[in-house]
Each structure stands twice: as structure tokens, then as C-alpha cells.
Amino acid sequence: MIIPGFRFAAAMAGIKKAGVWDLSLMAAEEPVAAAAVYTRNRVKAAPVLLTRQRLRSGRAQAILVNAGNANACTGDQGLAAARETTGLAGELLGIPPGLVLPASTGVIGQSLPLAKIKAALPDLVANLKAEGLPDAARAIMTTDTRPKTAFFQGKLGGRAFTLAGIAKGAGMIHPDMATLLVFIFTDAAATSAVLKSLLRQANAQSFNRITVDGDTSTNDTVLLLASGKAGNPLIAGAGPEMAALGAGLHQVMGDLARQVVADGEGARHVFKVEVRGAATPRDAKKAAVTVALSPLVKTAMAGEDVNWGRIMAALGRSGARFHPEMVEIAFGAEVVVKNGQGLGLDAEAKAQKVIQSGDFTLMIDLQAGAFTDYYDTCDYTEDYIYINASYRS
Amino acid sequence: MIIPGFRFAAAMAGIKKAGVWDLSLMAAEEPVAAAAVYTRNRVKAAPVLLTRQRLRSGRAQAILVNAGNANACTGDQGLAAARETTGLAGELLGIPPGLVLPASTGVIGQSLPLAKIKAALPDLVANLKAEGLPDAARAIMTTDTRPKTAFFQGKLGGRAFTLAGIAKGAGMIHPDMATLLVFIFTDAAATSAVLKSLLRQANAQSFNRITVDGDTSTNDTVLLLASGKAGNPLIAGAGPEMAALGAGLHQVMGDLARQVVADGEGARHVFKVEVRGAATPRDAKKAAVTVALSPLVKTAMAGEDVNWGRIMAALGRSGARFHPEMVEIAFGAEVVVKNGQGLGLDAEAKAQKVIQSGDFTLMIDLQAGAFTDYYDTCDYTEDYIYINASYRS
Numbered sequence: 001m002i003i004p005g006f007r008f009a010a011a012m013a014g015i016k017k018a019g020v021w022d023l024s025l026m027a028a029e030e031p032v033a034a035a036a037v038y039t040r041n042r043v044k045a046a047p048v049l050l051t052r053q054r055l056r057s058g059r060a061q062a063i064l065v066n067a068g069n070a071n072a073c074t075g076d077q078g079l080a081a082a083r084e085t086t087g088l089a090g091e092l093l094g095i096p097p098g099l100v101l102p103a104s105t106g107v108i109g110q111s112l113p114l115a116k117i118k119a120a121l122p123d124l125v126a127n128l129k130a131e132g133l134p135d136a137a138r139a140i141m142t143t144d145t146r147p148k149t150a151f152f153q154g155k156l157g158g159r160a161f162t163l164a165g166i167a168k169g170a171g172m173i174h175p176d177m178a179t180l181l182v183f184i185f186t187d188a189a190a191t192s193a194v195l196k197s198l199l200r201q202a203n204a205q206s207f208n209r210i211t212v213d214g215d216t217s218t219n220d221t222v223l224l225l226a227s228g229k230a231g232n233p234l235i236a237g238a239g240p241e242m243a244a245l246g247a248g249l250h251q252v253m254g255d256l257a258r259q260v261v262a263d264g265e266g267a268r269h270v271f272k273v274e275v276r277g278a279a280t281p282r283d284a285k286k287a288a289v290t291v292a293l294s295p296l297v298k299t300a301m302a303g304e305d306v307n308w309g310r311i312m313a314a315l316g317r318s319g320a321r322f323h324p325e326m327v328e329i330a331f332g333a334e335v336v337v338k339n340g341q342g343l344g345l346d347a348e349a350k351a352q353k354v355i356q357s358g359d360f361t362l363m364i365d366l367q368a369g370a371f372t373d374y375y376d377t378c379d380y381t382e383d384y385i386y387i388n389a390s391y392r393s
Numbered sequence: 394m395i396i397p398g399f400r401f402a403a404a405m406a407g408i409k410k411a412g413v414w415d416l417s418l419m420a421a422e423e424p425v426a427a428a429a430v431y432t433r434n435r436v437k438a439a440p441v442l443l444t445r446q447r448l449r450s451g452r453a454q455a456i457l458v459n460a461g462n463a464n465a466c467t468g469d470q471g472l473a474a475a476r477e478t479t480g481l482a483g484e485l486l487g488i489p490p491g492l493v494l495p496a497s498t499g500v501i502g503q504s505l506p507l508a509k510i511k512a513a514l515p516d517l518v519a520n521l522k523a524e525g526l527p528d529a530a531r532a533i534m535t536t537d538t539r540p541k542t543a544f545f546q547g548k549l550g551g552r553a554f555t556l557a558g559i560a561k562g563a564g565m566i567h568p569d570m571a572t573l574l575v576f577i578f579t580d581a582a583a584t585s586a587v588l589k590s591l592l593r594q595a596n597a598q599s600f601n602r603i604t605v606d607g608d609t610s611t612n613d614t615v616l617l618l619a620s621g622k623a624g625n626p627l628i629a630g631a632g633p634e635m636a637a638l639g640a641g642l643h644q645v646m647g648d649l650a651r652q653v654v655a656d657g658e659g660a661r662h663v664f665k666v667e668v669r670g671a672a673t674p675r676d677a678k679k680a681a682v683t684v685a686l687s688p689l690v691k692t693a694m695a696g697e698d699v700n701w702g703r704i705m706a707a708l709g710r711s712g713a714r715f716h717p718e719m720v721e722i723a724f725g726a727e728v729v730v731k732n733g734q735g736l737g738l739d740a741e742a743k744a745q746k747v748i749q750s751g752d753f754t755l756m757i758d759l760q761a762g763a764f765t766d767y768y769d770t771c772d773y774t775e776d777y778i779y780i781n782a783s784y785r786s
Contacts, residue, residue, distance in 0.1 A: 040710075041706065041709035041710050042708070042709040042710070042714075042715070042717060043705045043706060043708065043709030044709075044717075070702070072702065072705075072706075073705050073717070073730075073734055073735065074734065075718065075732070075733065075734050107702060108700075108701075108702020108705060108706065109701060109705070109730075109734070109735040110735070218705070218706050218709060295688070295777075299777075299782045302778065303782030305782070307501075308501075308502060309463070309465065309466060309500060309501020309502040309611075310501070312436050312465075312466050312501060312502070312611070313434065313436060313611050315435070315436065316434035316435040316436030316437075316611060317434050317435075322435070324435060324436045324466070337466075337502075340436075340468065341466055341467065341468050341502070342503070380778060381778060381782075382775045384688075385692055385695065385775045385777070385778055386775060388688070388689055388692035389692045389693065389695045389696030389774075
């Protein structure tokens with residue numbers, strides 16, 4: 001998995017436990033076009049503030065990421081720490097500090113262990129290599145049980161191009177989880193304005209469809225860097241080339257988003273809540289997200305219980321307009337509710353088999369209009385509680 | 394606990410498991426003034442629809458309640474079932490069916506077991522007695538671990554009066570829980586318009602302060618009946634008498650609401666989230682409810698972990714306006730965050746003792762204005778998942 005123009009490295013800096021990868025560096029050969037979307041949480045971590053400021057130029061050359069410490073709610077000291085670590089990284093790389101973007105994930109409210117990070121930086125820079133992306137994917141994990149990578153190859157103006165992304169999702173089961181970090185690299189040539197536009201569109205259909213707001217933590221960041229090494233004519237505006245790059249981005253980000261859900265803390269069942277027949281796009285989204293985040297629906301799925309009454313109750317409080325006596329609910333192809341009423345135990349038994357058989361779609365037809373929306377989500381198990389009750393201990 | 398003018402009875406009708414109280418009747422000697430507040434969920438259970446229709450008169454004489462079956466999402470058949478059971482109860486009581494209000498709680502989407510309820514009604518009517526309220530409190534339980542009753546005595550126009558209420562909350566940990574039922578009885582004399590006004594006010598400060606919307610399930614109902622046997626001059630409008638009755642109602646409903654939270658499914662810690670210094674009343678409410686319902690805050694409390702970063706993150710996504718660097722957070726009297734930053738491990742250790750010592754207040758000062766609001770809530774434990782994953786099995 002090589003993306004021309006980029007190199008990667010990871011290290012065990014001791015920010016988390018000893019013997020765990022927790023620091024990574026991703027660097028381009030030269031300054032490249034870059035774009036990002038960030039958390040919309042009012043409480044923003046220091047690295048988010050600094051990255052946002054530095055990316056106003058639309059260009060970047062490196063990303064320095066630590067796991068184990070979010071560097072959030074750390075005030076001026078936190079900002080200074082982000083400046084100091086990225087400053088040293090820039091020095092070692094021989095580039096201006098303004099081209100190095102910081103990102104952090106982990107516990108909120110603790111000081112960044114400056115000495116440990118600085119001690120690890122020289123080797124990190126020395127170890128940069130083209131095939132290092134999987135190492136970086138591992139070093140950004142927190143409660144993830146496995147690294148998340150996605151890869152795409154396509155053509156732009158007759159030239160092959162590559163798109164690769166890594167993500168960490170510390171349990172996106174709920175929108176207030178600590179941190180989602182996503183880093184995407186391509187050798188395509190495009191302006192940062194084009195990258196930003198494509199990133200926003202793809203984000204709306206991927207990471208913003210696995211939570212209420214993919215943007216509600218203090219550290220959430222999705223970064224996209226484009227080295228231009230593919231040699232395609234620079235994409236500077238709308239057209240078939242921009243669409244082709246967008247399609248690749250959509251695929252990579254959708255893939256990563258699904259991996260985050262599948263690795264949801266304690267998750268045993270992954271499912272898509274799809275709402276059809278809504279009166280407005282807003283109604284469709286409200287209905288889908290309310291069902292997808294309902295603790296009662298999620299615990300029922302953990303128990304493989306076709307408890308559609310909880311789905312009806314969640315729809316009823318979602319704010320979407322519909323007539324309860326029109327609603328249809330199906331698990332995969334197995335319809336369990338028609339005209340707002342249950343079809344009986346046989347239908348539920350068949351639907352239970354759908355839940356047991358793996359990933360499935362919970363289909364809801366409000367029969368109130370023509371709009372559709374969806375959320376990918378997972379069930380809610382005892383392990384979720386265990387992981388989060390003992391997160392800091 | 395006797396309320397002049399009312400009698401109560403309970404039975405084991407076999408709607409739930411054998412040997413469990415699941416049917417109750419509450420009856421006045423004659424038609425009395427009555428008022429209610431209901432769920433605002435778009436999906437309303439048959440008994441809610443019928444009670445609302447019958448209470449347009451402002452008068453009622455009896456309430457028939459079953460547990461184990463919500464009679465929700467049951468269509469015309471469900472309405473017919475509610476009519477039939479309350480009709481038979483009326484017949485046995487010798488009163489018009491329109492004076493008998495139905496209420497149900499339990500699983501959504503299953504047909505009410507008509508034959509079992511009808512078979513149990515004659516004995517239920519025969520067993521009505523003035524001291525039967527505790528039996529009724531037991532017979533309306535579902536996943537409650539203990540019955541919930543509250544009692545108040547005061548004076549109105551020089552006459553002693555009594556106010557008593559019972560509640561069931563099948564885990565109000567989350568707003569989409571099955572059902573909250575509350576029944577309150579008084580011998581005070583007041584018009585149904587006065588009762589309705591007082592009920593709404595007291596509800597806003599009690600049951601609507603233990604969830605996002607105390608009103609989001611399919612069956613939620615709070616009913617208030619006033620027999621007038623206290624002999625006070627009829628309260629027909631604003632004045633000290635209405636205020637005195639309102640104070641009693643406030644106390645009884647607040648007491649019941651706290652009992653519901655304390656019996657929250659799987660709850661080990663009960664706490665009040667109090668937000669001060671908000672820029673608007675709406676901001677205060679948004680901030681309080683977002684923290685009170687945050688799964689990450691609730692799981693941290695289960696782990697007795699002073700993880701204030703999660704509180705900051707929840708505040709940040711609540712929609713309330715504030716400057717993160719102004720926020721103060723305290724557990725009881727132990728301040729852990731000042732100026733948006735943590736005060737360190739010593740402060741956290743003291744705050745942990747507060748969590749461990751029993752009910753506590755989580756105090757948040759946004760320092761953005763003069764408005765205050767609060768929510769009572771409980772933690773989120775493995776037992777919550779267990780109870781809800783296996784609810785129907």
C-alpha cells in the first residue's frame with residue numbers, strides 16, 4: 001500500500017503503556033494540497049485549533065499524531081505543547097513548523113507528555129518509509145481492537161492514481177465518544193479547494209452517517225493530503241476528473257466508516273437503519289438517527305430480540321411526521337410490522353434469523369413521502385459499559 | 394395511607410407470570426374532578442387515546458391499570474379491548490364506562506389478554522378498600538424493583554387535606570423507555586381546570602426533569618383525581634389555596650420522580666446534574682439534559698471515575714453557548730475544573746469520594762449568564778444492558 005509522494009512511521013513513545021504504538025508521523029516529500037473537516041464541538045482540543053489555523057494556507061507537509069492523550073481542555077499550555085512537538089518534528093524534517101499538523105486522541109484534560117514525544121521524534125523521522133502506512137494505522141488506535149485502512153485505485157486524465165486512508169474510532173457507538181481521527185492520502189493532483197469540497201461531500205455520506213454528528217467530540221479530524229505525483233492535470237474545478245476523485249474518496253471513507261462501526265466498543269451486531277418514505281429529508285434523517293442511537297433498540301439487537309415496539313417508540317419521539325398506522329418495518333427482507341401492527345411470532349422468528357446471520361439492514365418505511373436516509377450503527381452490549389466504566393483505570 | 398373518597402384493589406390476573414400482581418383498580422365513591430398529562434410521542438397506546446378522550450369532561454370515577462402489556466401498536470382491536478375491559482369494570486361498579494379510565498404498561502405490540510382481565514375483574518371490584526393503595530402500587534410495576542408511593546398532608550381553608558401518589562417507572566434512564574405511569578389522589582376540592590394547571594406545573598419540575606421528555610413513550614400518563622372529601626371550599630382559580638395544593642403536588646411528584654430515578658434499571662449511583670450560569674433558560678436545559686443523558690458520563694459514574702473530560706465534551710455538543718475556558722465543574726463541594734481546566738489528581742480523588750458516598754450533585758457553572766436548570770439521573774451499568782437485552786425473553 002504505497003501512495004507516491006508520502007512516507008510514514010510509527011513509534012512506541014510511552015504515552016500509553018510501554019510496548020504499545022502511540023506516536024506516528026506522516027510526511028510528504030514537499031508541501032502538498034490539503035483539506036480537513038473538524039469536530040463542531042464547542043470544546044475543541046489544542047491540536048484541532050492549531051491544525052485549523054495552519055491549514056488556512058491549504059498546504060501541509062506532515063502530520064504528527066499521538067494516541068493516549070487528547071491534549072483537550074489543556075488551555076494555553078496545551079497549545080504550546082502542540083506547537084513545541086510539531087516544531088521539533090519540522091526541525092528534524094527540515095521544513096517550517098507551519099507545515100506540520102498536530103492531531104491527538106485519548107484522555108481529555110491531561111498534559112501532553114512533552115519529554116516522551118520529543119525523545120521519540122528523531123527515530124520517528126529517521127524511520128519514515130513509503131510502506132509505513134499500516135504501522136501508522138496501528139499507532140493511532142485507542143480502544144480500537146484492530147487498525148482500519150482502506151485503499152482505492154482509479155484513473156484521472158488517463159493516469160492511474162491511488163487513494164489510501166487510515167482511521168481510528170474509539171467506539172463511535174455514541175456521538176460523544178472521545179475521538180475520531182482519519183487520515184487520507186492520494187497521489188492525485190488537485191487544489192485544496194477541490195479537496196475540501198470533495199471531503200465535505202464524502203464525509204456527509206460516511207462519518208456523518210455513523211453518528212448523530214460525526215463531529216461532536218473535542219478532537220475529531222479528517223485530513224486529506226494530495227501529493228500530485230500521479231501526474232494527472234491539476235483538478236481545479238468541477239468536471240469528470242473531480243467526480244472520479246470524489247468517487248474514490250467516497251469509497252475509501254465509506255469503507256473506513258463501516259470499519260469504525262464494526263469495531264464499535266463491545267459491538268456484536270452491526271446494522272444499517274434505513275428509513276424510506278419520509279415526508280422531508282430532515283424527517284428521514286431524524287427518524288434514522290433516533291432509531292440508530294436508541295439504547296433500547298441497540299440492547300434489543302444485542303439480545304437478538306425482534307422488539308419492534310421499541311423501534312415504533314423511537315420513531316414516535318424522533319420528531320419525524322408520519323401516521324403510526326402506516327408504518328412498515330422489516331429486518332432484511334423479513335417484514336415484521338405492516339400498517340403499524342405486528343405480523344406475529346412467525347414473522348419475528350424469521351427476522352431473528354436475519355439478526356443472527358450477520359450484518360443486516362433494519363428497513364423502516366414511514367409511507368409519508370419520498371425521502372430516504374440511513375445510519376450505520378451497532379448494538380449495545382455489556383462490554384460497552386465495561387470498557388467505558390473502566391476507561392481511565 | 395388513606396385518601397378519603399377513594400378505594401383501591403389489586404389482582405394477579407395472569408397477564409405477566411403466574412403469582413405476580415398485574416392488574417389494579419382505583420375508584421372514587423362518585424364522579425370526581427380529574428386531570429392528566431400524557432406522552433407526546435406520536436405513537437400513542439390505545440389506553441392513552443381512550444383516557445384522553447374520556448377525560449375531556451374533566452371528570453372520572455375509576456382507573457383500570459394492567460402491567461405486562463402496553464396495548465400499544467394494537468390498532469382498532471387495541472382500542473376495542475380497552476373499551477371492553479373498562480366497560481365491564483364500569484358495569485361491575487355500577488357506573489357509566491365513560492367514567493373508567495384505562496392505563497397499560499408492558500410490552501408493545503401484543504394483544505391485550507382480554508379473557509384473563511375480564512375473569513379477574515369481579516374479584517377486583519369486590520376487593521376495593523380504602524387502604525389498598527400500596528397493593529395498587531405493587532400491581533403497576535414492570536421492571537421496577539420496588540413500589541413507589543408518596544404522601545402529603547396539608548391545610549386548605551382551615552381543613553386538613555391529603556395527597557397520595559403512586560408511580561411505576563420501568564427504568565427512566567432513557568427517554569424512550571417503555572412506560573411511566575403515575576396516579577395521584579387527593580381529597581381536596583378543586584376544579585379539573587385547576588388540577589390540570591397544577592399538574593402541568595408540577596410535572597415540568599418533576600417527571601419532565603428526569604428525562605429528555607418525560608413524555609416520549611407510547612403509554613406515559615400522569616393522572617390526578619380529587620374527591621373533594623376534605624371539605625375545603627372548592628378551589629376554582631389562583632390564590633393561596635391553589636398555591637397550597639400545588640406545593641403538595643410538587644412535593645409528591647418530586648418524591649415519586651426521584652424514586653423512579655433511584656430505581657432506574659441497573660442503577661448504582663443517583664445524581665443531579667445542575668447547570669448554573671447559562672446564557673438562557675434553554676441553554677441551561679440543553680446543557681443539563683445532554684450531560685445527564687450522556688452514556689459516557691453515565692458509564693464513568695458507574696466506574697466512580699471523575700472523568701470530567703466527558704462532561705466537557707457533552708457540554709460542547711449540547712448546543713448551549715459558553716466559553717470552554719470559563720467552565721467550572723464540581724462534584725458536591727469538590728471543584729475539579731476551573732477555567733475549563735482540571736485541578737489535578739488530588740481534587741479528583743476528593744470528588745471520587747463524593748461519588749462513592751451516595752446521592753450527589755454534579756454542579757456545572759458555565760459562567761455565561763444567570764440561568765439555571767437541572768436533571769435527576771442515574772448511572773449506566775452492565776445490568777441496564779442485561780435487563781434490556783433480555784426484556785422479552
